[in-house]
Amino acid sequence: MTSPLFLGIDGGGTRCRARLADAGGRTLGEGVGGAANIRLGLDVAWNAIMEAVDAALAQAGLGREVLSTTYIGLGLAGITNEADQKRVAGSAPVTFAGILSDTDAYTACLGAHAGADGGILISGTGSAAQIIVNGVGRGIGGWGFEVSDLGSGASMGRDAVRAALLGHDGMGPHTDLTRAVMAALGGDPPSVVAWVGPARPGDYGTLAPLVLDHARKGDVLAERLVREQADHLVMHIRRLLELGAPAICLMGGLGPVLLDWMPPWVRGVLTAPKGDAMAGGVLLAMRAGGA
Amino acid sequence: MTSPLFLGIDGGGTRCRARLADAGGRTLGEGVGGAANIRLGLDVAWNAIMEAVDAALAQAGLGREVLSTTYIGLGLAGITNEADQKRVAGSAPVTFAGILSDTDAYTACLGAHAGADGGILISGTGSAAQIIVNGVGRGIGGWGFEVSDLGSGASMGRDAVRAALLGHDGMGPHTDLTRAVMAALGGDPPSVVAWVGPARPGDYGTLAPLVLDHARKGDVLAERLVREQADHLVMHIRRLLELGAPAICLMGGLGPVLLDWMPPWVRGVLTAPKGDAMAGGVLLAMRAGGA
Incomplete structure (x- = not known):
């Protein structure tokens, strides 16, 4: 039996990044795709995700045949509730061993604290904060340039x-x-x-x-x-x-x-981030695998 | 010889209003047309102006034949400089006895103070101020919702x-x-x-x-x-x-x-306005007639 693999996806409004890892958390390959904000449409998002996944697989010297035993953890811009998460899982164009998704801020927070509780505050062109306490995430601010994103x-x-x-x-x-x-x-x-x-x-x-x-x-x-x-x-x-x-x-x-x-x-x-948003995606994928 | 007539136009971003007056300032007729912001295009603005002019003429029982002896004063949204004023005058679809144009805020200020020096401050959905001192106008604020229009x-x-x-x-x-x-x-x-x-x-x-x-x-x-x-x-x-x-x-x-x-x-x-923006347009038209 093949040992399971884990894909961590950081899907933002400008591009999508994928990291393929083994059960020990070692990186096997990485790839990049287009914008994966689900507000652009689930098909657009999944196309970008699969573009990044295919590139990560190629770097690892693997093909799509491993995906049925691969868990995927998706951090996607534009996800606002559980209904969105179900729509994402339901529209996957290939069969994965398991799928979990959340906002890209959630996976960024998960990665930054290596799965432990903590908060992140991102300030660039926009701004947004995310906190995970007892595993439960909550977004603070970051509701857009017009009426939010203070400190950006x-x-x-x-x-x-x-x-x-x-x-x-x-x-x-x-x-x-x-x-x-x-x-x-x-x-x-x-x-x-x-x-x-x-x-x-x-x-x-x-x-x-x-x-x-x-x-x-x-x-x-x-x-x-x-x-x-x-x-x-x-x-x-x-x-x-x-x-x-x-x-x-x-x-x-x-x-x-x-x-x-x-x-x-x-x-x-303040503490330095322990990992990036793809690392958070990998952690989410491991959770999908029962970790 | 026909005595000259005077058309005052208040051309805003949602509609355009025209008032026809005689040399004594008495209103002969009024009319309404579409949006006359010159940023919509000079043809669009002039169509709206002529729609309002035709309606004012009709109310006065007159036809377009009087326009060649009619001076027109235009207060138009979107005018920013003298080049705009020349383009407005140069694109008139009919011949007037004379044309003067300025911003709709200028004619509103002119009307509010019956041609005397003074300032106006308009606050509704947006905001803008205008001052006329020694006949010279200046706009203050009102540069748009995103970065101006404070107090609206x-x-x-x-x-x-x-x-x-x-x-x-x-x-x-x-x-x-x-x-x-x-x-x-x-x-x-x-x-x-x-x-x-x-x-x-x-x-x-x-x-x-x-x-x-x-x-x-x-x-x-x-x-x-x-x-x-x-x-x-x-x-x-x-x-x-x-x-x-x-x-x-x-x-x-x-x-x-x-x-x-x-x-x-x-x-x-503060003082109560002495007249509306169309009255300011009529005053501008009288100035075009050498008043």
């Missing part, structure tokens, strides 16, 4: 555009930062309006380095904008502690950068 | 959604208001995310009455959200005074409602 590069960039217009109109401080933002977006309000029209969170996020640079140079407004995003992250960290997280990992492109603007006690509750 | 129903509604999610996540006060907002948008974060996806400023604005109701009942969070928007409007009023506005009209569906949340001195600088 996109929020910082949007605040900078707002401040630039207020400075231009004489209703707020007009500093080196606001002048730099106005210049970057075309120099006058109509140009800014034209830039804002099609702008996505990623576009606002491109302004975050400009704000950070000016904050480091002592621009008083830039300092305020950076500190506000750092404060938002501290708010998330307080909440994770309140909910019982024994340790918290601060992740993403912006999170660790903002640590310089957080109070000293924060460093004391 | 849409901003208030968006803040309420943000507060509702923070309350739900345990990162902010969870009051009668936040519970009412969560309930109105489906009860849980995934439903809120689904609501936010296609939401336009007008959708956020529909939540403003809920916030105002709760503020009047003493909900501490609702009070804060309402006061913040009122403070934003006061910031605009201070700026209009600083720029030399001898009097200010507070207009729109929300502006006068928020007066209750502003400091008492504000009432002392």
Whole structure:
């Protein structure tokens, strides 16, 4: 009898990554596929997942024939409830030995704490927190750029555009930062309006380095904008502690950068991630296998 | 020789209104047409304008033959500079005796102060301020929902959604208001995310009455959200005074409602509008006629 294998999937909104591991947790192969947010459609998500799976199998020198004895643990963006998890399992295009799925934040948290209880706070273009206590996961924040994702590069960039217009109109401080933002977006309000029209969170996020640079140079407004995003992250960290997280990992492109603007006690509750989101997926797969 | 006539146009993003007046300023007829924001295209804008003009002419018992001796003053949404004004004049589908155009905020300000210097502050779904001093106009704020329009129903509604999610996540006060907002948008974060996806400023604005109701009942969070928007409007009023506005009209569906949340001195600088935006258009038309 073949010993079972385990696939860990980290399926996000831009790409999907797969890791194939054996029962001892050793990596046999990895692969990458397209976006696997289930809001794009289950067929789109599964196509991306299988693209990443096939690449991982190829790297391991294996074919799809092993999948019937392989457990798969899927962390997928866009999953919101148990009904979504059932739809994911029910629409698999091949037969696995077992399937478990959860949000990509859940598997990221699982991987970061190697299956133990803990919390993660991800801050990049967007932001979101996740906690697992007694095995039960809960998402905090991360409900999108428009009304959530506080403590993120996109929020910082949007605040900078707002401040630039207020400075231009004489209703707020007009500093080196606001002048730099106005210049970057075309120099006058109509140009800014034209830039804002099609702008996505990623576009606002491109302004975050400009704000950070000016904050480091002592621009008083830039300092305020950076500190506000750092404060938002501290708010998330307080909440994770309140909910019982024994340790918290601060992740993403912006999170660790903002640590310089957080109070000293924060460093004391942070730990380095023990593994990535694919490792969390592998742990979920092992749970599907009865581990 | 026929005595000249004057057409005042108020062309906004949802509809266009026209008023035909004689040299004494008496209204001869009015009409309505479609959206005349020039960002929709000059042909679309002019179609809407001519629809409103034809209706005004019909009400006056006149035909298009009078237009060659009629001056037209256009207040159009989407005009940002002199190049836009030239493009509007250059694309008129019929011959007028003369054409002048400016933003719809400019003609609203002109009408509100009957051609005298002054400022206006419009707060409804969006917000924008306009000042005319020594005949020269300047727009303040109103650069759009995403990064401007502070002190508006849409901003208030968006803040309420943000507060509702923070309350739900345990990162902010969870009051009668936040519970009412969560309930109105489906009860849980995934439903809120689904609501936010296609939401336009007008959708956020529909939540403003809920916030105002709760503020009047003493909900501490609702009070804060309402006061913040009122403070934003006061910031605009201070700026209009600083720029030399001898009097200010507070207009729109929300502006006068928020007066209750502003400091008492504000009432002392406000005046009732003397005329509407079409009246401002007629004044612009008279200027085109050398008045």
